Amino acid sequence: MALILERRVERARKWMWLSPLLALALTVVAGAIIFALAGVNPLHGLYTYFISPLMDGWDREKLIAKAAPLVLIGVGLAVAYTANVWNIGAEGQFVAGALLAGLVPVFLPAWQGPSVMAAMLLLGVIGGLAWAMVPALLRARFHANEILTSLMLVYVMRLAYDWAVRGPLRDPQAMNFPKTVRFEGWQVLPAWGEIHLGAAFALVAALVLYVVMVKMLKGFELRALGSSPRAARFAGFSEHRAIYFVFAVSGALAGLAGACDVMGVSRQLQAPYEPNYGFVAIIVAFLGRLNPVGVIFAGLLLALSYMGGETAKVTLGISDNIAKVFQGMLLIFILACDTLILYRIRWQGRA
Amino acid sequence: MKSVPAQTPLLEARKLTKTFGALTANDAVDLVVREGEIHALLGENGAGKSTLVKMLYGALQPTSGALFWKGEAIAIANPAAARVLGIGMVFQHFSLFEALTAVENIALALPGDFDLAALSQRITTLSADYGLPLQPSATIADLSVGERQRVEIVRCLLQNPKLLILDEPTSVLTPQEAEQLFITLKRLAAEGCAILYISHRLEEVRRICQRATILRQGRVVAACDPRRETPASLARLMVGGDIHAVRAHRDEAAGPVRLKVNELSLPPDGPFSVALKDISLAVRGGEVFCIAGVAGNGQSELFDALSGERLADYGHAVEIDDQPAGRHGVNWRRRHGAAFVPEERLGHGAVPMFHLSDNVVLTRHAVDATVAANRRVLRPGARAIADRVIAAFDVRKGKPDPEARALSGGNLQKYVVGREMDRNPGVLVVNQPTWGVDAGAAATIRQALVDLATRGAAVLVISQDLDEIFEIADRIAVIARGELSEAHAAREMTPEMIGLYMAGMAEAAEAQAAGEGSHGPHP
Known part of the structure; x- marks a missing residue:
C-alpha cells in the first residue's frame, strides 16, 4: 500500500476554507504535545494559551488592539501575494512608517490640532510606501528577487531606526534611555479603552480591498498576473505596473500600521523596536486565504497567539517564545494542508 | 480481428486495460506486431495511443491484460527492461540535454563505459549507413528539430532494436525530412525490425504501413490494411462518423x-x-x-x-x-x-485556474462594456458571453462554468477560438x-x-x-x-x-x- 497524491481536475473550494481549520486543529494537537514535553498539563496549557485571554473585557480589547496592525498589514500582503509578488519586508515598512511619523513630535513639538494627526499618519503611509518602492524598483527594473531584497531591507530599516532613536531623535531629558519625547495631545490617536483608531483603519482597509479584489477589474488583473503572467500580458495587463501597485499598497498599509502603533500604543519612539507584526502578518495573509475578509479573522487568531504567549509566561512560567512556536507551527501546517486544495490523498495498492 | 498467423508475433498484447481513477484509457486492447512490418497505430487525441505505447515501453503498468514477447508472457517493469528486450522508442517531445553534444547524449543512454571517440565513430558509420547524416560533435542546442530527432533515432538504433516505436515522428519535420525518414524506416523493416508508427496523418500511413490498428475511446475499433483503405474511410474509423469537409469559399479575395x-x-x-x-x-x-x-x-x-x-x-x-x-x-x-x-x-490564451466566464473577461475587458465598465468586472455579462460561445462551438464540459484547465484540449481550443469569433x-x-x-x-x-x-x-x-x-x-x-x-x-x-x-x-x-x-x- 502506498499513500499517493492525486491531482484534482479543479481546485477544491471547500478545502480553501477547511485547510486553515485543519491546520489550526493540528497546531492545537502539536501544542498539547509540546506542553506535555515541557511538563505542563496539556489541557491546562491549551486553556491558558487559547481560552483564558478571551475571558475578560480588558483582554478582549487588547486582543482587538493587537489584531489591528496584523490585519492592516495582512490585507496589503494578501493583495501582493495574490499577484505573486512576495513582499516579505512589511516589518521594515512598518518601522519606516513609525519612524517618519515620530519625526513630527520630535522636531515640531508645539504643533497641535487635527492637522498634526493627519500629517503624522500621512508620513507613516509615505514612509512605508517609500521603503517598499525599493524592492519594487529592484524587481521591476533589474529582476532582483523581491523576497530577498525586501527581507534584507527590514534589517537595514531596523538599524536606521535604532541609530535615529539613540542619536538625533533622542529626548535629551530621557536620562540617556534610547527613546524620544512622549507624544502629546493631537499627536496621540484617539482610543476607546485599549482600542485605538488603527482598528478602524484596519476594518476599512479590509473591506475596501475586498471590494477591489472581488468586484473591480484591478483585482481581476492582479489575480490573472499571479496565476498566469503570460495570459495576463495577453490581456494587456502590465506586470511592472502591478509590481509597483502591490508594493505601494502593502507598503503604505504597513507604514500606516507603524504610525498607528507608535501614536496609539507606545506614544513615543523607543529602541529596540521589534514588534514582528510585519512577519506575523505573513501568516495572517495565508491563514486568511489571501482574502481581505478572511484576513480579519486570521488577524484576531494570531493576535490571540501573542496574548496567549504572554499569559503562558505569567501563569505557567514558560518562555513567551512559545508564541513564536505556535505561530511557526500554524504557518507550516497551513502550507502543508493547502496541498489538499489541488490534490487529493489516496491509498493505492500495488499494481 | 484478423486470424492469428502461423508465424509467432514479435509482440502481442491481449486484453490490455489501463484505468486512471474513473477513466478507462485502454479497454481490453488487442495488438499484434510482427517482425519486419511497419504497423500504424491510429487514433484521435485522447483515443489511448500514448497510454498503450507507454505500457509497451514499460513507462506504465497495465491494470489488467497480458503481454507476449515472441510468444512468451512477460511483464515490462520499466523502460530499461524494455530496452533490454529490444524495444526502442522515439518520443514526440525529445529527451535530450541541449547543452551537450549528440555523442554525449547518446552515451548517456547506453550501458557500459564511456568511450566517446569509439562511439562517435559508430554513430558516424551507422547514421551514414541509414541515411540519417549526423555530426556526433554537434551541440544539441544548435540542431534543428529534424536533426534532434535523428539523434533520438540513432540512439535507439545503436541498441539494435527489434521493435521501434515512433510517436508522431513527422509532425516536426519538413516534407523532405519526412521522405528521408520513410526511406530509413522501410530499410529497417526490410532488415526485420518491427516498427510501431503512431500518427494521425492518414496519407503517410497509407504510404508506408502494411497494417494498422485503430483506436477510438480506448478501444480497438478496427485492424486493417491501410493500403486498401481511403483516407476518408480511415478517418471515419478514427472518428466514428463522417467528418464534413471544410466548405471551400470564394476564389477571389477582393477586399481591401x-x-x-x-x-x-x-x-x-x-x-x-x-x-x-x-x-x-x-x-x-x-x-x-x-x-x-x-x-x-x-x-x-x-x-x-x-x-x-x-x-x-x-x-x-x-x-x-x-x-x-x-x-x-x-x-x-x-x-x-x-x-x-x-x-x-x-x-x-486562458488562465488555467480561472473559470470560463473569467476567461472571457481576460480578452474582452477593454472592448466590451457588458464585461467590464467603470473599472468593474460585470460577471453576468461575462457569463452570458461564455454561454453563447459554449453553445455556438459545442464546448463539452462537466459543469456549468468550469475552470479552463478542466476542459480537454480540443474543447478548450474551441472555446478560446470561439471567444474571439464571438x-x-x-x-x-x-x-x-x-x-x-x-x-x-x-x-x-x-x-x-x-x-x-x-x-x-x-x-x-x-x-x-x-x-x-x-x-x-x-x-x-x-x-x-x-x-x-x-x-x-x-x-x-x-x-x-x-x-x-x-x-x-x-x-x-x-x-x-x-x-x-x-x-x-x-x-
Missing part, C-alpha cells in the same frame, strides 16, 4: 488590405528566442492567409509582434485597417477590430489553431476560420500542419529562421515548394514557382 506588416524586425528577447528579420505581408479582407513553418522558426515571436504583446520600433511596422498599430498594445489593437488566438491554450473581428491572427486537437474539433475550428473570412475579415493563420493549410488557405507564405518567404496563391503552392522554403532554400522554391506552368507540381 486589413492587416499589413511592413519590414518588421525584432531582436530575440531571450536565449531561445528567434529574431524576426524584415517581415512584410498584407492580408486582405475576405482571405485566409497561412504561414507555414517548422516549429521554432519565429512563429510565436511573430504572433507576439502582431498581437502587441511585444511592440515594434515604429508604428507602421504593423497596420490594422490602415492605422499604425506597431507602438500600441494588445487592447488598442483589439479596440480597432483585431482578435488574437495564441498557440498555447493554457497559460497564454466578437466578429475584422482581423484575426491565430497561431496553430488545431494543434493537439481532435479531428472533429479541428474541422469545426477550420470551418469557423473560413466562414469568418467569407464575412469579410482578414484571417492570418500560422500553422505547422500542411494538410490544414492546403485545406483553408487562399495564400501561403513560409517562415524559416525568422524570415518570411514571398506569399503565393495556395493553388500555385506545392508541399515540395513549402519544404524548400522551410529548409531556407528560397531560390529553389521560387524557381519551382516560376516553372509551375510548364511542368506542374510533383506528385
Whole structure:
C-alpha cells in the first residue's frame, strides 16, 4: 500500500476554507504535545494559551488592539501575494512608517490640532510606501528577487531606526534611555479603552480591498498576473505596473500600521523596536486565504497567539517564545494542508 | 480481428486495460506486431495511443491484460527492461540535454563505459549507413528539430532494436525530412525490425504501413490494411462518423488590405528566442492567409509582434485597417477590430485556474462594456458571453462554468477560438489553431476560420500542419529562421515548394514557382 497524491481536475473550494481549520486543529494537537514535553498539563496549557485571554473585557480589547496592525498589514500582503509578488519586508515598512511619523513630535513639538494627526499618519503611509518602492524598483527594473531584497531591507530599516532613536531623535531629558519625547495631545490617536483608531483603519482597509479584489477589474488583473503572467500580458495587463501597485499598497498599509502603533500604543519612539507584526502578518495573509475578509479573522487568531504567549509566561512560567512556536507551527501546517486544495490523498495498492 | 498467423508475433498484447481513477484509457486492447512490418497505430487525441505505447515501453503498468514477447508472457517493469528486450522508442517531445553534444547524449543512454571517440565513430558509420547524416560533435542546442530527432533515432538504433516505436515522428519535420525518414524506416523493416508508427496523418500511413490498428475511446475499433483503405474511410474509423469537409469559399479575395506588416524586425528577447528579420505581408479582407513553418522558426515571436504583446520600433511596422498599430498594445489593437488566438491554450490564451466566464473577461475587458465598465468586472455579462460561445462551438464540459484547465484540449481550443469569433473581428491572427486537437474539433475550428473570412475579415493563420493549410488557405507564405518567404496563391503552392522554403532554400522554391506552368507540381 502506498499513500499517493492525486491531482484534482479543479481546485477544491471547500478545502480553501477547511485547510486553515485543519491546520489550526493540528497546531492545537502539536501544542498539547509540546506542553506535555515541557511538563505542563496539556489541557491546562491549551486553556491558558487559547481560552483564558478571551475571558475578560480588558483582554478582549487588547486582543482587538493587537489584531489591528496584523490585519492592516495582512490585507496589503494578501493583495501582493495574490499577484505573486512576495513582499516579505512589511516589518521594515512598518518601522519606516513609525519612524517618519515620530519625526513630527520630535522636531515640531508645539504643533497641535487635527492637522498634526493627519500629517503624522500621512508620513507613516509615505514612509512605508517609500521603503517598499525599493524592492519594487529592484524587481521591476533589474529582476532582483523581491523576497530577498525586501527581507534584507527590514534589517537595514531596523538599524536606521535604532541609530535615529539613540542619536538625533533622542529626548535629551530621557536620562540617556534610547527613546524620544512622549507624544502629546493631537499627536496621540484617539482610543476607546485599549482600542485605538488603527482598528478602524484596519476594518476599512479590509473591506475596501475586498471590494477591489472581488468586484473591480484591478483585482481581476492582479489575480490573472499571479496565476498566469503570460495570459495576463495577453490581456494587456502590465506586470511592472502591478509590481509597483502591490508594493505601494502593502507598503503604505504597513507604514500606516507603524504610525498607528507608535501614536496609539507606545506614544513615543523607543529602541529596540521589534514588534514582528510585519512577519506575523505573513501568516495572517495565508491563514486568511489571501482574502481581505478572511484576513480579519486570521488577524484576531494570531493576535490571540501573542496574548496567549504572554499569559503562558505569567501563569505557567514558560518562555513567551512559545508564541513564536505556535505561530511557526500554524504557518507550516497551513502550507502543508493547502496541498489538499489541488490534490487529493489516496491509498493505492500495488499494481 | 484478423486470424492469428502461423508465424509467432514479435509482440502481442491481449486484453490490455489501463484505468486512471474513473477513466478507462485502454479497454481490453488487442495488438499484434510482427517482425519486419511497419504497423500504424491510429487514433484521435485522447483515443489511448500514448497510454498503450507507454505500457509497451514499460513507462506504465497495465491494470489488467497480458503481454507476449515472441510468444512468451512477460511483464515490462520499466523502460530499461524494455530496452533490454529490444524495444526502442522515439518520443514526440525529445529527451535530450541541449547543452551537450549528440555523442554525449547518446552515451548517456547506453550501458557500459564511456568511450566517446569509439562511439562517435559508430554513430558516424551507422547514421551514414541509414541515411540519417549526423555530426556526433554537434551541440544539441544548435540542431534543428529534424536533426534532434535523428539523434533520438540513432540512439535507439545503436541498441539494435527489434521493435521501434515512433510517436508522431513527422509532425516536426519538413516534407523532405519526412521522405528521408520513410526511406530509413522501410530499410529497417526490410532488415526485420518491427516498427510501431503512431500518427494521425492518414496519407503517410497509407504510404508506408502494411497494417494498422485503430483506436477510438480506448478501444480497438478496427485492424486493417491501410493500403486498401481511403483516407476518408480511415478517418471515419478514427472518428466514428463522417467528418464534413471544410466548405471551400470564394476564389477571389477582393477586399481591401486589413492587416499589413511592413519590414518588421525584432531582436530575440531571450536565449531561445528567434529574431524576426524584415517581415512584410498584407492580408486582405475576405482571405485566409497561412504561414507555414517548422516549429521554432519565429512563429510565436511573430504572433507576439502582431498581437502587441511585444511592440515594434515604429508604428507602421504593423497596420490594422490602415492605422499604425506597431507602438500600441494588445487592447488598442483589439479596440480597432483585431482578435488574437495564441498557440498555447493554457497559460497564454486562458488562465488555467480561472473559470470560463473569467476567461472571457481576460480578452474582452477593454472592448466590451457588458464585461467590464467603470473599472468593474460585470460577471453576468461575462457569463452570458461564455454561454453563447459554449453553445455556438459545442464546448463539452462537466459543469456549468468550469475552470479552463478542466476542459480537454480540443474543447478548450474551441472555446478560446470561439471567444474571439464571438466578437466578429475584422482581423484575426491565430497561431496553430488545431494543434493537439481532435479531428472533429479541428474541422469545426477550420470551418469557423473560413466562414469568418467569407464575412469579410482578414484571417492570418500560422500553422505547422500542411494538410490544414492546403485545406483553408487562399495564400501561403513560409517562415524559416525568422524570415518570411514571398506569399503565393495556395493553388500555385506545392508541399515540395513549402519544404524548400522551410529548409531556407528560397531560390529553389521560387524557381519551382516560376516553372509551375510548364511542368506542374510533383506528385
